[in-house]
Amino acid sequence: MEAWFPYFLEWGSMLLRWLHVTTAIAWIGSSFMFMHLDASLRKQKNMQPGVYGVSWQVHGGGFYEMSKYTLAPAVMPDHLTWHKWQSYWTWISGFSLLCWVYYGQSTFFLIDPAVMPLAPWQAAIVGIVALALGWIVYDLLCKSPVAKNDSLLALVGFGYVVLTSYVFTLLFSGRGALIHTGALMATMMTANVFFIIMPNQRKSVAALIAGQTPDPKWGKESKQRSTHNNYITLPVLFMMLSNHYPVTYSNARIIPALVTLVIIAGALVRYFYNMWHGDHDKAPWWAWFVAAAAIWAAFWVCMAASPGMRDVIGLGPAPPASMASANLPKAPADVVNVVSTRCAMCHAPEPVFEGIGEAPKGVLLDTPEHIAKFAPAIRAQAVMTHAMPPNNITEMTPQERAVLAKWLAGDKVAQK
Ligand code: HEC
Known part of the structure; x- marks a missing residue:
């Protein structure tokens, strides 16, 4: 190994993270923008045929009059902007970062021999297979009879994500488990765009160009997936940042509980805004209280499980750590x-x-x-x-x- 290689690794990690954060801001920003736009549509006089509602916005010194066609305009415009590359690049850069940091330097970040003594290449394969499998199971759930009921699907999906976080704690270090839970949720989001939302959109456009009416089930399916994306955005951001904060992952046993509480909090905050943008008077203010209670609970769960803090808050000394280190390499x-x-x-x-x-x-x-x-x-x-x-x-x-x-x-x- 060249002597500059570790330095190069650090720089690569820095640059990939820069790209990843930038593309994620662009993606989540545009996704929030469209959720807001949808909720702020109003009926007005003299709307074009096929227009469902109009939203007036002011930004950067100009006024925008944005109309939403629920199906499509009678004539397709020459120039149509598709919003997809923000999502794809967020995933591509995020996956590269996962490989660079976690699979490339897995003895440091990912593998906990006390949990499962994986070789670095095994850890990488387990991680990648888990992400692919995790998406396939979620996609099957969304195509199963459960999906006929939006709320039931949301509940089952929630339980499913918590379960996957538990499975990850059986494979990786706490830090590795939490980042993989986030990576799986983020993979579900981009795969929703790539495999469901975009193809459905293309089919609708093709049908319109051919003079046919698009099948409404395409739009319904896309809406369901994009609602999932909307509600998991904030929890995913928490998981992505968690690896910089050992207070969140140092005790792997509480990770499923932490994931549960963070999803509740993040989803409720999104719920508040989705309602608020529609009608300020109907905004569910209680959502903030429940979200705050969930974060408060998460704080206590993590502190009570932290070996360094148990004593401080009067729970007595921590149980001795497992000593699975008999034949690990030792420093001189x-x-x-x-x-x-x-x-x-x-x-x-x-x-x-x-x-x-x-x-x-x-x-x-x-x-x-x-x-x-x-x-x-x-x-x-x-x-x-x-x-x-x-x-x-x-x-x-x-x-x-x-x-x-x-x-x-x-x-x-x-x-x-
Ligand atoms: C006074 C307490 C203290 C001492 C002593 C200390 N560290 Fe740290 N270390 C920290 C803190 C605080 C951070 C987190 C820094 C941050 O948030 O960027 C850290 C972070 C680290 C990290 C992780 C960096 C990262 O961003 O992932 C490594 C590795 C590390 N220290 C190694 C060492 C080594 C090696 C020594 C002894 C030569 C050492 N530390 C001495 C407090 C300390």
């Missing part, structure tokens, strides 16, 4: 010595450093096995850059960094 003694004195006060299951409640970013550096496991991250933070210790608060010396550098240059784990 000189490295352990440096890391124990300069890093482990913060990066431990129960940090002793003032103000640190949980191992930052889930990075544990308290045992020789953990130090070996996090080798690539230690390189990025303490050798390649001097980001850690923060502001060199624990006064790490250049000689100590050299010890790490020497180990990382020759270490098998670090070179994976």
